[in-house]
Amino acid sequence: MPIHYPRALLRAHRLHPIEVWGPPHVERHEGSRHFQVYTCDIVVKAMSFLRSGGLDVARAILVPHTCDALQGMGSVLGDFLRPDQRVLTLYLPRGRRTSDHDFLRRELGRLSQTLVDLNGHHPSDRDWAEAFEAEDAADAALADLYRRRAKIAVSDRDFYAIVRSREYLTAEQFCEQAGALPEGDAPHLGVGLMISGIVAEPLELFDQIEAMGAYVAGDDLACGFRRVYSLSAENDPFERSANRLLTSPADPTCGTPIQVRVDTLQTRMRAMGARGLLIYDPKFCEPELFDVPLLRKHLNEAGFPVLHVEFEMGDTLPHQTLSRIEAFVETLS
Numbered sequence: 001m002p003i004h005y006p007r008a009l010l011r012a013h014r015l016h017p018i019e020v021w022g023p024p025h026v027e028r029h030e031g032s033r034h035f036q037v038y039t040c041d042i043v044v045k046a047m048s049f050l051r052s053g054g055l056d057v058a059r060a061i062l063v064p065h066t067c068d069a070l071q072g073m074g075s076v077l078g079d080f081l082r083p084d085q086r087v088l089t090l091y092l093p094r095g096r097r098t099s100d101h102d103f104l105r106r107e108l109g110r111l112s113q114t115l116v117d118l119n120g121h122h123p124s125d126r127d128w129a130e131a132f133e134a135e136d137a138a139d140a141a142l143a144d145l146y147r148r149r150a151k152i153a154v155s156d157r158d159f160y161a162i163v164r165s166r167e168y169l170t171a172e173q174f175c176e177q178a179g180a181l182p183e184g185d186a187p188h189l190g191v192g193l194m195i196s197g198i199v200a201e202p203l204e205l206f207d208q209i210e211a212m213g214a215y216v217a218g219d220d221l222a223c224g225f226r227r228v229y230s231l232s233a234e235n236d237p238f239e240r241s242a243n244r245l246l247t248s249p250a251d252p253t254c255g256t257p258i259q260v261r262v263d264t265l266q267t268r269m270r271a272m273g274a275r276g277l278l279i280y281d282p283k284f285c286e287p288e289l290f291d292v293p294l295l296r297k298h299l300n301e302a303g304f305p306v307l308h309v310e311f312e313m314g315d316t317l318p319h320q321t322l323s324r325i326e327a328f329v330e331t332l333s
Contacts, residue, residue: 153184
């Protein structure tokens with residue numbers, strides 16, 4: 001489950017992560033039986049997907065404590081439903097202090113021992129070195145995609161399809177896909193938007209934004225730029241994994257102070273030529289909602305209009321959502 005987790009640690013234990021963000025096409029019914037009506041679609045639909053057999057191939061289900069909804073999912077799975085898969089948790093700190101680093105390092109050590117019990121494999125020094133080499137290369141490839149975006153000749157939809165393939169491809173496959181994108185000027189015409197939020201579903205959203213005469217100049221998405229991590233060279237694998245996770249960009253699910261988010265967004269929007277900010281979130285996403293009023297206030301004062309849209313995750317976009325975004329684009333033109 002989203003968002004931040006130790007890829008290299010899992011690989012060293014000979015496990016491959018495949019992320020579950022919903023998924024959009026799954027009905028809510030089965031998942032709704034286990035959660036309050038105000039629980040976000042990512043959790044409810046993931047539960048439906050699991051209960052319908054969609055995760056039967058998995059050896060384990062890792063639920064990071066990204067938010068209270070995911071924490072609740074971990075509790076429901078581990079304490080009540082108890083699926084055939086082993087339910088694993090990872091408690092992420094909400095700060096960047098020395099104490100947060102020490103706590104996360106211990107959490108990663110605990111998770112590693114649980115994986116030994118699950119898989120029966122004790123990673124060797126060679127396992128750790130190979131895992132970090134591969135995952136660092138994939139992290140660097142993702143950062144390079146964002147750095148080169150203006151010189152990659154694909155649509156926004158195709159660009160984000162590659163960015164999000166990091167959710168299920170191996171590190172080597174992702175590097176190959178990222179390196180194969182054609183060079184040339186990005187087909188960006190019209191008004192530049194910065195898009196923020198948890199996940200941009202469905203991918204049709206990018207086609208619709210283009211049809212409205214706009215383009216995505218940059219993103220502040222949990223499934224995108226918020227996972228452009230800094231690399232670390234620590235010898236201890238848990239130190240190295242902790243350093244990676246604690247260097248993610250500004251992110252409300254990690255407790256980033258609001259002023260840091262405001263300053264970061266302003267700087268990036270100016271650099272990328274974005275005229276406004278579209279905050280696009282699944283309904284009831286509390287970490288995002290807490291920041292919206294102050295983001296709107298400060299960014300408006302800085303000359304960047306803000307539109308906040310909540311959506312129910314599905315295969316298609318409601319006309320009401322599209323109409324609101326189109327009206328916002330027109331005000332920026």
